[in-house]
Amino acid sequence: MRFDEVVLAIMKAVDGQRTISSPYHLIKGKKSGQTIQDIGYFNLHPFFGVLPKLEKSDYLAAVARLQSTGMLEPEAEQVRLTARGFEVPLPTTPLNGWKYRGNERRFFARLSLIVQTMSCFIQGQNRFDPVVSDEAIQNWVKTYLHRIHFRDSVVQHEFRMQLESMLERADAASWQKDIIIERLSGFNIGGLTWDQIANRGKIFPIDAQLAAVEVLHASLAVLEEHQPPLLISLLEGVIQQSALTESAKRTQSLFERGFSLQQIAELRQLKTSTIEDHFVELAMNDPAFLYTLFMDATVYEMIHKTSEELKTMRLRDIKQQLPEASYFQIRLALAMRGAGK
Amino acid sequence: MNLEKLLYDSYGFTEFRPGQKEVIEQVLAGRDVLALLPTGMGKSMCYQLPGKVLPGAVVIVSPLLSLMQDQVAQLKKMGEKSVVAINSFMKPDERERVWKTLEQYRFIFIAPEMLVQPYVLGKLKGIGISLLVADEAHCISQWGFDFRPDYLRISEVLPSLGNPQTLALTATATDKVTDEIQRYLKLRQPFIYAHPMDRPNISYDIRKFENEKEKIEQLLRMVKNYGGPGIIYAGTRKRSQELASRLLDHGIQAAFYHGGMEQQDRIFVQQQFHNKELEWVCATNAFGMGVHIPDIRQVIHFQLPSSIEGYVQEVGRAGRDGKPSLATLLYVDGDERLIESLVLDDLPERHEVELIYAAGAEAKQLVEQGLVRETAYRILIYWRERISMEGTLNQMELLKKEKLRQASTIRQLVHEKGCLRQFISASFDQETPVIPPNCCGFHGIDHELFKAHRPEPKRDSAPSWQERLKAILPI
Ligand SMILES: [Zn+2]
Numbered sequence: 001m002r003f004d005e006v007v008l009a010i011m012k013a014v015d016g017q018r019t020i021s022s023p024y025h026l027i028k029g030k031k032s033g034q035t036i037q038d039i040g041y042f043n044l045h046p047f048f049g050v051l052p053k054l055e056k057s058d059y060l061a062a063v064a065r066l067q068s069t070g071m072l073e074p075e076a077e078q079v080r081l082t083a084r085g086f087e088v089p090l091p092t093t094p095l096n097g098w099k100y101r102g103n104e105r106r107f108f109a110r111l112s113l114i115v116q117t118m119s120c121f122i123q124g125q126n127r128f129d130p131v132v133s134d135e136a137i138q139n140w141v142k143t144y145l146h147r148i149h150f151r152d153s154v155v156q157h158e159f160r161m162q163l164e165s166m167l168e169r170a171d172a173a174s175w176q177k178d179i180i181i182e183r184l185s186g187f188n189i190g191g192l193t194w195d196q197i198a199n200r201g202k203i204f205p206i207d208a209q210l211a212a213v214e215v216l217h218a219s220l221a222v223l224e225e226h227q228p229p230l231l232i233s234l235l236e237g238v239i240q241q242s243a244l245t246e247s248a249k250r251t252q253s254l255f256e257r258g259f260s261l262q263q264i265a266e267l268r269q270l271k272t273s274t275i276e277d278h279f280v281e282l283a284m285n286d287p288a289f290l291y292t293l294f295m296d297a298t299v300y301e302m303i304h305k306t307s308e309e310l311k312t313m314r315l316r317d318i319k320q321q322l323p324e325a326s327y328f329q330i331r332l333a334l335a336m337r338g339a340g341k
Numbered sequence: 342m343n344l345e346k347l348l349y350d351s352y353g354f355t356e357f358r359p360g361q362k363e364v365i366e367q368v369l370a371g372r373d374v375l376a377l378l379p380t381g382m383g384k385s386m387c388y389q390l391p392g393k394v395l396p397g398a399v400v401i402v403s404p405l406l407s408l409m410q411d412q413v414a415q416l417k418k419m420g421e422k423s424v425v426a427i428n429s430f431m432k433p434d435e436r437e438r439v440w441k442t443l444e445q446y447r448f449i450f451i452a453p454e455m456l457v458q459p460y461v462l463g464k465l466k467g468i469g470i471s472l473l474v475a476d477e478a479h480c481i482s483q484w485g486f487d488f489r490p491d492y493l494r495i496s497e498v499l500p501s502l503g504n505p506q507t508l509a510l511t512a513t514a515t516d517k518v519t520d521e522i523q524r525y526l527k528l529r530q531p532f533i534y535a536h537p538m539d540r541p542n543i544s545y546d547i548r549k550f551e552n553e554k555e556k557i558e559q560l561l562r563m564v565k566n567y568g569g570p571g572i573i574y575a576g577t578r579k580r581s582q583e584l585a586s587r588l589l590d591h592g593i594q595a596a597f598y599h600g601g602m603e604q605q606d607r608i609f610v611q612q613q614f615h616n617k618e619l620e621w622v623c624a625t626n627a628f629g630m631g632v633h634i635p636d637i638r639q640v641i642h643f644q645l646p647s648s649i650e651g652y653v654q655e656v657g658r659a660g661r662d663g664k665p666s667l668a669t670l671l672y673v674d675g676d677e678r679l680i681e682s683l684v685l686d687d688l689p690e691r692h693e694v695e696l697i698y699a700a701g702a703e704a705k706q707l708v709e710q711g712l713v714r715e716t717a718y719r720i721l722i723y724w725r726e727r728i729s730m731e732g733t734l735n736q737m738e739l740l741k742k743e744k745l746r747q748a749s750t751i752r753q754l755v756h757e758k759g760c761l762r763q764f765i766s767a768s769f770d771q772e773t774p775v776i777p778p779n780c781c782g783f784h785g786i787d788h789e790l791f792k793a794h795r796p797e798p799k800r801d802s803a804p805s806w807q808e809r810l811k812a813i814l815p816i
Contacts, residue, residue, distance in 0.1 A: 053603070119813045127418050129615075131608055133410065135435075153816060160814040167806065174806065181806040183605075186813035190612030190619075191605070196596065199589070200803055 001093045001214065003206045006047055007062045008071060009090050011079045013042040017313050018079055024059045027051050029102060031245055033277030040284030040335045041313050045098035050213050051206070052102055058206050094171045094218035103238040104216035109134060110234050112184055112191075113141045115163075118156050119186025131185050140236075148230060155230070162228040169226070170218035175201065176211040180219075183212060244281060251278035276328045284335040291336055295329045303333040342369070344390070351393050352419055358383045360536045364508075365390050367532040368472065373507045375478070375522060377535040380512040380654060381633075381661045385412060388474045388508060389421070392447050397471035400505075401450045404480045404489045406430065409450045411631040412476075416448060423447040427455050444468040453491035462501050470505045478509035479650075481525050482518045490723035496527045512657070513538075513650045516770040538653070538766065539774040542660045545761040545781040546669045547754070556643070556671050557587065563641060563669060564593055568793035569620035570637050572628065574655055576644025576679070584623040584643065595621040598628045620795075629655065635662040638791065642670040645680045648747040649754065649768050665779060667791050670755070677752050684744045689717035689737055697721040698730040759783055 001009075010023040018038065025035045029049020039048050066072040071085030113132045120128045130138060149155050167177050179201075185191035194205040201208065220239070223231055244252065254264045265275045283289040291300055299322075306321045307313060318330050325333075344362060348354050357365075364376045364387045378384045392399040403409040406428055413426045425439055425446045443449070443464055455461050473495075475481070480489040499505070509522050509531075523531060550556045560573070575581040578599040588595035596619050598610045613619040615634060622628060626646070640659045646652040652670075660666030689697075693713045697704050704722060707713040713721070724733040750768055757764045761781040766774050779786045804812065 115813060122814065122816050127420075129414060129418065129608075129612075131605075131612070133414070133604070133608070156814065156816045160810065160816060163814075164807065164810060167810075177806040178803070178809075181809045181813075184810075184813060185609065185612055188616045189809075189813055190616050191609040193596065193602070193606040193609050195606075 001091055001095070001210065003051075003058075003204065003210050004062050004065055005090055006050070006093075006095075006210065007059070008066060008081075008085065008088065009093075010042075010044055010047055011066075011072065011081055012086065012090075013044055014038065015079055015081050015086075019077055020063060020079055022079070023047075024054065024056065027059070028054050029097070033274070033280065036245070037277070037280045037284065037331060037335055039098060040280075046093055046095040048097035049102050050095055050097045051209060054206075062206075094214050094221065096217045096221070100217055100220060100239070104213060104220060106137070107220065107234055107238045108180075108183070108212075108216055109137045110141055110144070111163075113137060114145065114150075114159075114234075115184050116186055117141070117145060118150060118159065119189070121151060122153075122156055123187040125187050128187070131191065144233065159230050162231050166219050166222050166226075166228065166231060167215070169222045170215055171221070172211075172215045172218045176215045179208055179211050180215040244285060247274075248278040248281045251275055252282055255279075255282075276331070279328075280331050280335045283332050289336060291332055294332055295325070299325055299329060300333050300336075303330050307334065342394070347393060348386075348390060351390065352386075358386070360534055361386050361390075364532075364534050367534075368506070368508055369394065371506060373509075373528040373531040375509045375511075375519065375528060375531045375533045377511055377514055377519070377533075377538075379536060379538060379540070380657050382536065384476075384510050384512070385415065387510065388472060389416065389419075389448070391472060395471035397469035397505075398444075398446060399448050399472045399474060400456075400465060400470050400502075401448065401474040401476055402453050402456055402492075402495060403450050403476045404453060404492065405477075405630070406452070407630050408477070409452065413450055414631075415633075421448065424450070426450040427461070428452040429455060440464055453489060453495065457491065457494045457498055462498055466502055470502050473499070473502065473505045473507045475507065475509045475522075475526055477511060478522045478526070479511040479514045479518050482514075482521045488720070490720050493525055493723065496525055499527065513653055513769065515768070537774070538769055538771055539762065540657060540660065541775070541777040542663050543656060543666050543668050544779045544786045545656070545765070546667065546786055547672060547757075547761065547782055548669060549672045549674075549755075551673070553673055556673050559671060560584070560641065560643060561587070561591060563639070564588060564595075564621060565591065566793060567667060567788065567791035568638055568795060570614065570617065570634060571621050571639035571641065572637060572655075572658060573621060573623045573641045573643055574626060574628075574646070575623050576625070578625055580643065581623045581625055585621075588621055588623065593621060594619050595623060598622050598624040600625060600627040626651065626655065629658055632658065636664070637661070637666065638664075639667045639669070641668075645670070645672065645676045645751055645755070647680050647684050647751070649750045649765065650747075652751065652754070653765060653769075665790050667786070667788075672755050677748065677755070680751065681745065681748050684748050685741065687716060688741055688744065689714075689721050691734065691737075693717045694721060694730060694733055694737065697725055698733075757783075 006027065007023050010026060014022060022038065025032070026038065026044060026047055027050055029052050039045055063072065066085070067074045070082055071088065073080040073082060109132045113130060116128070116131045120126065132138065170177065179197055182192040182197055194208050197208045198205040220235070223235060224239070250268065251264055254267065259267065261272065261275055261279065265272045268275070283291060302322055303318060303325055306318050310317055310321065312318065313334060315327055315330050319325065319327060344365060345356070348357065359382065360376065360378050361383055364374055367374050368387065368391045376384070376387055388399050388401060401412070403412065409426050409428060413424050416424045423446045427436070427439060427449065429452060475492070475495060481492040482488060507526055507528060509526055509528065511522070514522065519533070548559055550559065564571070573584055575584050578601050581597040581599050585595045585597035596610050596613065598607060610619070610622060611632060614622050614632065637659045640656050642652070642655070646655060656668040659668055696707055696713055697718065700707055704718065708715055708718045721733065724736060728736070754761070754764060760776065760783045762774055762776070766772070776784055779790065
C-alpha cells in the first residue's frame with residue numbers, strides 16, 4: 001500500500017464521523033481513549049501505529065493530494081470523501097499494527113545487528129562499528145549469537161536460508177522486499193537511507209517506510225506460522241501476549257478480582273471516565289465481554305439497531321434517539337460490535 | 342615500566358603517536374597534565390593506557406552525548422569491556438543497574454551535569470577514582486565557541502572526590518583558554534604538552550565569487566576535477582540536501598547528513614562513507630564526530646564556519662593519513678552576515694535573563710513553555726547562582742562582543758591577503774609554522790596533486806533482494 005492509500009482506507013471507514021486529523025493520530029499510534037476505541041468501532045486494527053514518527057507535514061501533504069485529485073472534499077473539518085474517493089479500489093494489506101504495536105522495529109533492529117555481525121565474521125572482520133547503538137539490543141544479540149554458535153558456517157548458511165524463505169513466503173511485493181534488504185548492512189555494504197531508497201524507486205520516502213513495515217508485518221506472520229528454529233527466537237518479547245494497553249491491563253485484573261468500576265477508579269486514583277475507556281478497550285478485544293454487567297440486553301440491542309438505522313457511529317446521534325442509554329453504554333455496545341466481527 | 346610493551350599487550354599497537362607517550366609518562370608519574378592534541382591524534386589513548394595500570398577507576402567528563410557514545414563505541418571496538426557511559430538519557434532501570442555494579446568499571450564516562458549531583462558523587466567516591474579526565478576541556482572557557490557552564494562546576498566537586506589527579510584534554514585552545522583551563526580545573530603545576538597545531542599536509546584555499554551561482558559552479562568543478570573522499574560543509578540542513586542532490590544529478594556518489602535525520606539513516610551514511618560507497622557527504626557541522634576515516638582528501642566549506650576554532654576542527658578531518666589534502670572555503674560577499682546572526686542566535690537575550698531571574702525555583706518551566714531556550718537556560722542558571730542580574734547582563738554583553746570578535750576573525754581570514762597557514766597559527770598564539778609545499782592560496786597550490794582518478798561509474802541496476810542478501814551473507 002502507498003501512504004495515500006492508507007489514509008484513504010481509514011477515511012473510508014470514518015467518513016463523516018471523525019475529523020480530518022483522526023487518521024493521523026491512528027497512524028501514529030496515539031494511545032488515547034478516542035483513538036483506541038475507534039479502532040474497534042471502525043475495524044482499523046491494521047493501521048494502528050504503523051508510522052509512529054509520522055510528521056504532521058507529511059500527513060497534511062497526503063491530505064492535500066487526496067483533495068487535489070478529487071477524492072476528498074476540500075476544507076471540511078470532518079472527513080468527507082467524494083463518490084470518487086469511495087470508488088477507488090484499495091489493495092489488501094499485510095499490515096497488522098494493532099497486533100504488533102511497533103514491535104516490528106525491535107525485531108528488525110535485532111535482525112540488522114545479527115546480519116551485520118555474521119556478515120563481518122564470515123569475511124574475517126571481527127571488529128566493526130555496530131549498526132544498532134541501542135545497548136539493550138546489543139546485549140540481546142550478543143546472547144543470541146552465542147547461543148546459536150554463530151561462527152559455525154553451517155549455522156550461518158542455515159540462518160540465511162531461513163531468512164530467505166521467510167521473505168519468499170511473506171505476503172508482499174518484491175519491490176517492497178528489496179527495500180527491507182536495503183535497510184540491512186554488512187561487511188563493506190552500507191544500509192541505504194530512506195531518501196536514497198526513495199530516489200532510486202522514484203517514490204516518496206514515506207512510501208518506502210510504509211513498505212518496510214508491510215514486509216515486516218508479513219514476515220512476522222510467516223514466522224509465527226512456520227516457526228523456523230533460528231528465527232523464531234527473534235520474536236521474544238516482540239509479539240504481545242495481550243493486545244491491551246498497560247493501564248487497561250491493570251484495570252482488567254482488578255475487575256477480574258471483583259472490584260466495580262467505581263472502586264477501581266478510587267483504588268487507582270483515576271477519573272471514572274478513564275476507567276470507562278479501559279472497559280471500552282476490554283470490550284473491543286474480547287467478543288465474550290460480559291456487557292450485561294453494565295446494561296440490559298435490550299438496551300444493547302437498541303443501541304445497535306439505532307446505529308444501523310441511522311447509519312452512524314456518532315455517539316450524540318444515537319444518544320438523541322435513545323436518551324435512556326448513557327454515553328458509556330453506547331460506547332461499550334459499539335465496541336462490542338467491532339470485537340464480534 | 343615499558344610503555345611500548347604495555348601498549349602492544351593492551352591494544353596491539355607497536356608504536357605511540359606523537360605526544361601520547363610524553364603525556365602518558367607524566368600521568369603515570371602522578372602529575373596533573375594539560376594536553377593539547379589535534380583531533381584524530383589518539384587523545385583517548387592518553388587515559389586508556391594509564392587506566393590499565395592505575396589502581397582506581399578513570400572518570401572521563403565529556404560534554405556531548407554523541408561524543409561520549411562515540412568514545413565508548415571506540416573503546417569497545419578496541420576490546421575494552423569495562424566501559425560505561427552515564428548520562429541523563431538513560432532509563433531509570435538501566436541507571437540502577439549501573440549504580441549497583443559501578444565498581445566493576447574501569448572507564449566511566451559521565452556528562453558534567455550528572456557529575457555534580459550529590460548522589461552520583463557519593464557513588465563515585467565509594468569506588469575510588471585514580472584519574473579525572475576533562476575531555477574537550479576548552480568547553481570550560483566562557484569565551485569559547487562551545488562553552489558548557491556545567492564544566493565550571495567540575496572544580497567544585499573535585500574535593501568531594503578526594504582531589505584526584507586531573508588530565509585536561511583539548512584540540513583547540515588559545516593561550517587565554519589554556520590559562521582558563523588551568524585556573525578553573527585548579528591544576529597543580531601541570532605538565533603542559535602542546536602539539537604543534539599546524540597540519541603541513543593540508544593546503545588551505547579561499548575562493549571568492551560574485552554570486553551564488555558561480556559559487557555552486559566552482560563547487561561542482563572542485564568535486565568533479567579533484568577527488569574525494571570529501572566533506573562539504575553546507576551550513577544549513579536544507580542546503581546540505583540541495584547540494585547532495587546537485588551532485589547526484591552530476592553522477593557523483595553523494596549523500597547528505599544532518600541532525601534532523603533519524604539515527605539509523607545517519608549511521609548508514611557513515612557506513613557508506615567509510616566503505617567508499619559514497620565519495621562526498623554534504624553536511625551540517627553535525628557530521629564529523631564518529632567519522633574515523635584517515636584518507637579524507639578534501640574539505641569544502643560552502644558556508645562560512647562561525648568561528649576559527651570550528652573551521653580548524655572541520656578542516657582537520659582531512660588528511661589524517663598525512664597525505665596531501667585540500668581545504669577550500671568558498672565565499673560570496675555577504676556570507677558573513679548569515680554567520681553573525683547565527684552566532685548571536687545562541688546567546689541569551691535580555692528578556693530571557695529577566696525571566697530567569699524573576700522565576701525563582703520554577704525557572705525550568707520557562708523552557709517547557711517555550712519562553713526561554715534550553716541553551717540560554719543552562720547558561721543563565723549558572724550565572725544566577727553567582728551574580729546579580731546586572732552582572733549577568735554585563736556578562737552577556739561581553740560574550741556578545743567576544744562572539745562578534747570570533748566571527749570577525751573568520752572575516753579576517755576570508756580577506757587575508759597573506760599566508761593562510763600563518764594567519765591560522767597566529768590566531769591560536771602558535772609559533773610561525775614552516776611553509777610547506779602547496780601551503781595555501783597565497784603561496785600557491787598545485788591542484789594537479791588532487792586530480793580525481795575516478796573509475797567509470799558502474800551503471801548496473803540495483804540488485805534484487807535475493808542478490809543483495811547473498812552479497813551481505815556470502816555463504
Ligand atoms: Zn601559506
